[in-house]
Amino acid sequence: MRITSVESFSVFSPGARPQFAWREGLPGGPDDGYASVLLIKTDEGVEGVAIAPRPGSGPVVSDLVERVLRDELVGADPLQREWLWHRMWELDRVYEFPINVLGLVDTALWDLAGRLYNAPTWEVLGGYRQEIEACASTSTFSTLEEYLDVATQCIELGYPAIKVHAWGDARKDAALCRALREHVGDEYPLMYDGSAGFDLVDAIYVGEALSEANYLWYEEPMREFNITAYKWLAQRVRVPLNVAETSDGVHMNTADFIQSGCATFVRTSTELRGGFTGAMRIAHLADAFRLRAEPHGNTIYARHLCMAIPNCTYYESLVTSNPAKREVGINAKGIVGAPRGPGVGLPPGLHYPPELESYVVDLAGSAVP
Ligand SMILES: [Mg+2]
Incomplete structure (x- = not known):
């Protein structure tokens, strides 16, 4: 199996109302902002998605996809997660990924593995x-x-x-x-x-x-x-x-x-x-x-x-x-x-474009009686 496309989406994420408060001195949150969703497609039709939910990650991830990640990933085997995980470390050495982006590709590949085996990732x-x-x-x-x-x-x-x-x-x-x-x-x-x-x-x-x-x-x-x-x-x-x-x-x-x-x-x-x-x-x-x-x-x-x-x-x-x-x-x-x-x-509650809606999960569906 080979990766054929890598796309990122800036997805509007409405902030909390009221905002969460942490300790004094830290900004509350989250604000309205744009989260990032990474979508990886393959030549066998299996796909993987992952979200960097922090508002503001959307533009950062889009930039990294355009400059670095697409070229790195297209043509790679999406089941070689360990190899690709180490590649992210190598790239991080040069590009200094934000800490919440370092694992985004890996997270999408574990989603992809779950879809391939028709099982939840856990x-x-x-x-x-x-x-x-x-x-x-x-x-x-x-x-x-x-x-x-x-x-x-x-x-x-x-x-x-x-x-x-x-x-x-x-x-x-x-x-x-x-x-x-x-x-x-x-x-x-x-x-x-x-x-x-x-x-x-x-x-x-x-x-x-x-x-x-x-x-x-x-x-x-x-x-x-x-x-x-x-x-x-x-x-x-x-x-x-x-x-x-x-x-x-x-x-x-x-x-x-x-x-x-x-x-x-x-x-x-x-x-x-x-x-x-x-x-x-x-x-x-x-x-x-x-x-x-x-x-x-x-x-x-x-x-x-x-x-x-x-x-x-x-x-x-x-x-x-x-x-x-x-x-x-x-x-x-x-x-x-x-x-x-x-x-x-993907978690509910964000303003996803139509092509991502089928990935949104129903959290109530996994409740135990
Ligand atoms: Mg803590």
Whole structure:
């Protein structure tokens, strides 16, 4: 089989209303913008699609397709995913792809493989499960009282765990995390995501509160460029760290986090970790050290990864509004079902051109009763 065409589409992606809020200092989002869809066609009629959903990726990917990727891919065998994955690394050395573009071709090729074998991509990757618990992952709310109210709503909606994104103020966030533990009781799983807002001093302060309040994990308290700072943090706090979400370098970078001793959980995703090939490398690397690899974000790709990765705990389901809403495809017990095939397809909600509409998936269709 040979690739015969590579097209990119800038697809209008309406921003969230209201916008998600992360910690103070970070822009909320997402804005209105143009996501990018890559469509790969072959001489045997099998096709693969992938989306870089971040608004603004549309023009970037179109440019790369025109200048670099089409010439590289046309004529190649789309089933040689490992070869093409390494080619993307080679090209990245020269062109410095944005981190969310490095895995886009690989993601489309895994979609293509699913269509070829008439199976969902998670099954082609190697199926492990057909349903998983979803944790409610909050955006940032205004007051401590509002968080407690939203937490109650999440529990009533069936979510079996909650991860909070908060203000990025060490004192306020630590107080919030303690209050939340008191509010939900000792047994309910809680996680905290610092969205890289702290230096080591504040990261230790928050980490001590999370340790006392028995949080399951402490995610990305600092930017992930200095592994030594993470090592020192892990030596000073008891709460398990969840690391390497946004750092460059895929499994090779994750390996150094693990080697430093700071990781109990690592992050993995198609979007930031080099497609399905990179995401699965990270999961297997973590597994070798008896660590967990937790899929990042509420994407259709994360749903597939959750079904293929043995050593993960939750699907991350964003709760961004008050009143809180349960995401489509999650049942009243907070369980998300395995996507149906073939391949992966494209998420609903964007303004696709007619030639892409047949790839859009129905997330409600994979819900478990
Ligand atoms: Mg995170």
